[in-house]
Amino acid sequence: MKKIEVVQNVLEANETIANRNRQLLDKNKVFAINIMSAPGAGKTSLVLQTLTRLKDRLNMGVIEGDVASTVDAEKVQNEAKSVVQINTRNMPESCSLMAVMIESALKDMPLDNIDLILIENLGNLICPAEFTLGEHKRVLIASLPEGDDKPIKYPLIFVDAGAVIINKMDLLPHVDFDIAAFRRSVAGLNPKAEVFQISCKTGEGIEKWCSWILEQVEASAERR
Amino acid sequence: MHELGITENIINITLAKADEAQASKVLKINLVIGELSGFVPDCIQFYFDTLSKDTIAQGAALHFETVSPQLRCRNCSAVFCPQDILWACPKCGSQGVEITEGRELYIESVEVE
Numbered sequence: 001m002k003k004i005e006v007v008q009n010v011l012e013a014n015e016t017i018a019n020r021n022r023q024l025l026d027k028n029k030v031f032a033i034n035i036m037s038a039p040g041a042g043k044t045s046l047v048l049q050t051l052t053r054l055k056d057r058l059n060m061g062v063i064e065g066d067v068a069s070t071v072d073a074e075k076v077q078n079e080a081k082s083v084v085q086i087n088t089r090n091m092p093e094s095c096s097l098m099a100v101m102i103e104s105a106l107k108d109m110p111l112d113n114i115d116l117i118l119i120e121n122l123g124n125l126i127c128p129a130e131f132t133l134g135e136h137k138r139v140l141i142a143s144l145p146e147g148d149d150k151p152i153k154y155p156l157i158f159v160d161a162g163a164v165i166i167n168k169m170d171l172l173p174h175v176d177f178d179i180a181a182f183r184r185s186v187a188g189l190n191p192k193a194e195v196f197q198i199s200c201k202t203g204e205g206i207e208k209w210c211s212w213i214l215e216q217v218e219a220s221a222e223r224r
Numbered sequence: 225m226h227e228l229g230i231t232e233n234i235i236n237i238t239l240a241k242a243d244e245a246q247a248s249k250v251l252k253i254n255l256v257i258g259e260l261s262g263f264v265p266d267c268i269q270f271y272f273d274t275l276s277k278d279t280i281a282q283g284a285a286l287h288f289e290t291v292s293p294q295l296r297c298r299n300c301s302a303v304f305c306p307q308d309i310l311w312a313c314p315k316c317g318s319q320g321v322e323i324t325e326g327r328e329l330y331i332e333s334v335e336v337e
Binding site: 003004006008009011095098126129153155184185187188191 | 229237255261262263319323328332337
């Protein structure tokens with residue numbers, strides 16, 4: 001018997017491809033945001049709001065992750081420069097987008113004509129935390145009906161987020177969601193995360209969120 | 225559910241290392257897995273049994289060394305293992321913490337013959 005010392009990260013294969021994606025995006029001056037949330041928190045609504053508000057300022061592409069359907073891609077098609085749908089049903093993993101899926105989606109996008117790519121991950125608060133895609137910022141959406149305990153139950157997905165969005169603020173009178181407690185939990189795990197309170201339905205807070213995106217895209221352009 | 229791809233990676237890394245060592249059989253794979261990582265040892269074992277068939281890793285034992293979470297308090301710098309889901313510092317009560325251990329997933333060593 002012989003023991004071989006290995007000490008190799010099992011996620012390295014994903015991280016290597018993610019780094020490659022990031023280099024390709026940087027080379028083409030494209031900023032990418034990975035949008036994560038539970039199912040139904042408002043990922044597609046946020047993508048739509050962002051496209052509508054920023055389409056005169058930025059050329060945007062969307063990568064839609066979904067287990068099976070193309071309904072989300074159809075919804076955003078009219079507003080984006082380029083939309084690529086990824087269906088994970090026939091892939092080895094169907095709980096999160098992975099770097100290799102983004103690598104192939106980027107091949108179908110006119111990167112030299114895009115400033116910002118919004119990546120809509122699969123609705124899941126566990127698996128996407130483990131897989132970096134090559135994005136520049138991770139954004140987590142929590143919505144009021146989910147309850148204010150999500151940072152306590154799913155801390156990892158909050159730890160690496162550049163921004164945390166509280167969506168469906170219009171429902172505040174109808175649900176028991178302690179905004180201050182939620183913000184405290186987020187700040188504990190991730191003091192650097194920007195927190196936005198929005199409603200994709202009424203448009204509340206969307207402007208602030210869009211200004212943040214513009215700042216991020218500009219700051220990234222300056223760094224290059 | 226994402227253990228399938230992870231297990232493929234484990235087998236690929238193992239077979240590459242075994243090949244480098246000109247081994248004829250993999251006896252044991254020693255894995256280190258953080259309790260905060262989203263990976264479940266039983267799931268990895270389940271996929272491993274199927275995916276390793278007809279390779280020199282078939283029948284190899286998987287040994288999981290689990291790593292308990294270690295958090296560092298941002299307020300008083302105490303390092304502690306959380307006792308409940310609230311992750312509050314036992315020294316000062318602050319909930320401002322960073323994770324220092326518990327997210328890892330790596331192959332530590334492979335035993336071959």
